[in-house]
Amino acid sequence: MIFSLIILLVVSRLGRARDTCSDFYVGxxxxxxxxxxxxxxxxxxxxTSFVSLSDQIAWHGRRGVxxxxxxxxSWLVTLLLxxxxxxxxxxxxLGDALSLRMRARPVRMAAGTxxxxxxxxxxTIQLVAASNLLALLLGLDGAAARPLIILTIAGLTATTVYYTGMRGTTWTQIINAALLLTAVLVLAGALLVYYRFDVARLFGEAVGGATTSGRDLSGPAPTGHRSPQPLEMSSQVLTVMVGHAVLPYLFIRFLTVPGTRDVRRxxxxxxxxxxxxxxxxVLIGFGAAALVRPGGLLASPDQHSPVVALLAVELGGVPMRMFVASVVFTTIVAxxxxxxLVTAASFTRDIQLNLTDRRDGGExxxxxxxxxxxxxxxxxxxxxxxxxxxxxLTFLMSLDVTMAASSIFPALLFAxxxxxxxxxGALCCLYGGVAVTLALVTFSPAVSGDPLALFPGADFAYLPxxxxxxxxxxxxxxxxYLGAVVSSERNDAKYAVMQVRALTGIGAAEAVTTSPALAAADGEPGAPRSRRWLPRQRRQH
Amino acid sequence: MTTQEDIRSTTADRHGFSEVGPDDTEAYVELQQSLAFTRLRSRSRRYLVSMAALFLAVFAGIVALMSWTSEPQGGSSVAGIDLTLVLAAGLLVLPCVVTVIHLVYTRRRLDPLAEIVRAQFERSRR
Structure with missing residues (x-):
């Protein structure tokens, strides 16, 4: 609760965002x-990484690693491409980027959808997972507990974004980053002190402890229900690599800095x-496998069983647990x-203003x-x-990332x-990618024919x-490719614009210089006013 | 080939979202054919392709090593830690290495060229 107060405090100090697109969407x-x-x-x-990745590592060892x-x-894909x-x-x-060289209306619609x-x-997935985890960490198990947590989070989020737009969102994310790093450092530090900095012993005990409970940490095999294949493993890693590079909420973060060089930095x-x-x-995952004895791990066979929480209790008792809970809370709000914010921006620009012709109201x-x-x-x-x-909902997670990887990524690269x-071609990529993914996942073991599937009773899983x-x-x-070749549309001038802009940064949207009065109203002492390397442009937004 | 039709249609965005005017488009087309830009384009393509191939190769190599060469719990170890774990740590450090290379390469080889192209664009505007 203290952390939600801190968030609200920061939000109130940042003040209400001005009514310009540039300020609201990208600060x-x-x-x-x-x-x-x-x-x-x-x-x-x-x-994903704080909770489920440490779970994965504690349960499956090398596969999690x-x-x-x-x-x-996936960050390299982001950086390079x-x-x-x-x-x-x-x-x-996304619609703004694609419509630079396509017919704006259908492409915006597709990108927005x-x-x-x-x-x-x-x-939805994040919120449900977080509410389960928080209820567990805080020891609330009434019927109203989880809906209450969900409502708190949603309300706090709406307040933050409604009033401050991108500025408040960003500062929440920065606070969250600092908290997460502290949490991980504290946990890993406690672990190292516990083992007196003997990492080899830690890993030895992890593997040993796992073997006694019938798991195999050093083998590539997960203790799943179906036999794992190296190909499926590479499919998963490929999806993670590509999908996380183009998830829409990371997208808008690249647009919040003054210039190309700042994005790279x-x-x-x-x-x-x-x-x-x-x-x-990785250390924490193995530490959990070593310390949290088989009884502890196996006592919570639920998919959301938080190894991190168990380890926190093991190492630091209740205070540690509360600390982890508050970190999870800030994370989910951020x-x-x-x-x-991304969803609202996309809905407004790519769908609402696209369908109705009301540009008269302006920004x-x-x-x-x-x-x-x-x-x-x-x-x-x-x-x-x-x-x-x-x-x-765990299966939805991989579905979601796969959808992003197989619709947005190809469309952007081609463009x-x-x-x-x-x-x-763009429409085929965007809609087709989503359709193919949905069809494939429907007939995969994630939906049926598996104890952990969405419909465990039925079995129409034709794919392995x-x-x-x-x-x-x-x-x-x-x-x-097929869509682009079939259609006769071709416009080299637009491609020239796209290519020259993409490589050189000519015509890129600029930072807006705020007046001193506004900068003072921002309240943050180190208020960002970087003026390093700005391509001087004729056109201001 | 770029036609006049192409250039005109570039501006036909019905919402006025597009901020590219017809004379701008011509400038872009000219720029695309300029020497500095073609050099920038080929250099960045060559760099991106080789870099991507390199890091994918290293990544795939380490993954293959991890999944096929070591027997569970046995085999070689470095300072008492299972070799596969050392390899995994290598995998995690890989992005850092590539980042350093990328930062240095773009600063030395790509940015100056992009700067030249931008200067050309500015000149053509006046």
């Missing part, structure tokens, strides 16, 4: 690369933070805030639509999350690097894999 692009790197790290390392490596490597062209061609949303579906699913900041973080997570109108969209999204989110609070690409990225990503590339 006027005035964040420094270090702040942006921290915020990127804070958004990226949410529940490989997954962690997949997460880390996605971040800079996106900063150079994008304005606020995909963003909405992917982000909303993501938010902020991604490298994030990588510097993420590497030690994952190394510590993540949902980022997602809600003020657009921002007010976006503000209302935030509130509606948060309400809807809370409702859906409360409905599905008991469902097993930046292929001369012949056009509107039909739960993670279908290895098939669906190439399929989407193929669809995009």
């Amino acid at each position: 006027d692009r005035t964040f420094t690369s270090r702040q942006n790197g921290l915020a990127l790290f804070g958004t990226f390392t949410m529940m 490989l997954l962690a490596a997949g997460f880390a490597v 996605v971040a800079e062209p996106l900063r150079n061609t994008g304005r606020y949303t 995909v963003t909405l579906v992917v982000s909303f699913l993501y938010m 902020s991604v490298s900041w994030a990588i510097w933070l993420i590497t030690p973080y994952y190394l510590l997570i 993540v949902t805030a980022g997602l809600a 003020r109108h657009e921002v007010s639509v976006a503000r209302r969209a935030v509130v509606v999204i948060c309400l809807l989110l809370a409702g859906v999350a409360i409905l599905f609070v008991d469902a097993n 930046w690097f292929w001369r012949r690409f056009n509107t039909v 894999w739960r993670h279908v990225g290895l098939v669906s990503i190439p399929a989407s590339f193929l669809l995009g």
Whole structure:
């Protein structure tokens, strides 16, 4: 609760965002690369890595470590392929980037739909998982506990985003990044002190303890129900690598810095933070396998069993547990805030203004639509999350990431690097990728024919894999290629614009210089006013 | 080939979201054919492809090593820690190495060229 107060305090000090698109969506692009790197790290390392990755490592050993490596490597995909062209061609949303060289209306619609579906699913999963975890950590087990937690989180998120837009969201994410790093450092430190810095003994005991309880940490095999295949493993790692590079909520973070060079710097900041973080997570995962005895691990066979929580209790008792709970709480608020903002931006720009022809209201109108969209999204989110609070949503997670990987990634790559690409191709990539993924997942063991599936009773799993990225990503590339070749549309002038912009940063949206009065009103002592390297442009937004 | 039709249609965004005017588009097309830009393009493509191939190869190599060469719990170890774990740590450090290379390469080889192209664009605007 203290942390929610801190968030509210920060929000109130930042003050209400002005009614311009630039301020509301991207904080006027005035964040420094270090702040942006921290915020990127804070958004990226949410529940997935802190809670489930340490679970994965404690349960499956090497397979979990490989997954962690997949997460880390996805940052390379971001750094090399996605971040800079996106900063150079994008304005606020995915639709903005794509419509630079396509017919705006259908492409915006498609981009908006995909963003909405992917982000909303993501938010729901995160929220449900977090409420389960928090209820467990705080020891609340009444019927009203979890809906209450969900409502608190959704309300806090809506307040943050409604009033401060991107600034508040970013500062929440920065606070969250700092908290997460502290939590991981404290846990790993306690672990090392416990073992008197004898890492070899720790790993030895982890493997030993696991073997006595029938698990095999050093083998590549998960203790699953179906026999694992190396191909499925690579499918999973590929999905993680590509999908996390293009998740829409990371997208908008690349647009919040003044220039191309700052994007590069902020991604490298994030990588510097993420590497030690994952190394510590691996340590924590193995530490949990060693310390939390088989009884502890097996006593919570639920998918959400938080190894981190068990380890925290083992090492530090109740205070540690409360600390971890508050970290989880801030994390989920930061993540949902980022997602809600992206969803609202995408809905407003790519769908609402696209369908109705009301551009007459100008930016003020657009921002007010976006503000209302935030509130509606948060309400809807809370409702859906409360409905599905008991469902097993883990399979949706991989579905969601696979969808992003096999629709957004091919569309963007083609748009930046292929001369012949056009509107039909983009639509095929976006819609086709989602459709292929949905179809494949429906017939995979994630939905039926498996004890952990969505419908454990039925069995229509004709495919052997739960993670279908290895098939669906190439399929989407193929669809995009076919669509582009079939359609006769071709416009080399637009491609010239896209290519020159993507590579050089000419015409990229600029940071907005705020007046001193506004800067003072911002309240943050180190208020970001980086003016390093700005391409001087003729056109101001 | 870029036609006049292409150039005109670039501006036909019905919401006024597009901020590219017709003369701008011509400038972009000219720029695309300039020497500095073609050099920047080929250099960045060559760099990206080789870099991506390299890090994917290293990644795949380590993954293959991890899954096929070591027997469970047995085999070689470095300072008492299972070799596969050392390899995994290597995997996690890989992004850092690539980042350093990327930062240095872009600063030395790509940014100056992009700067030249941008200066050309500015000149053509006046």
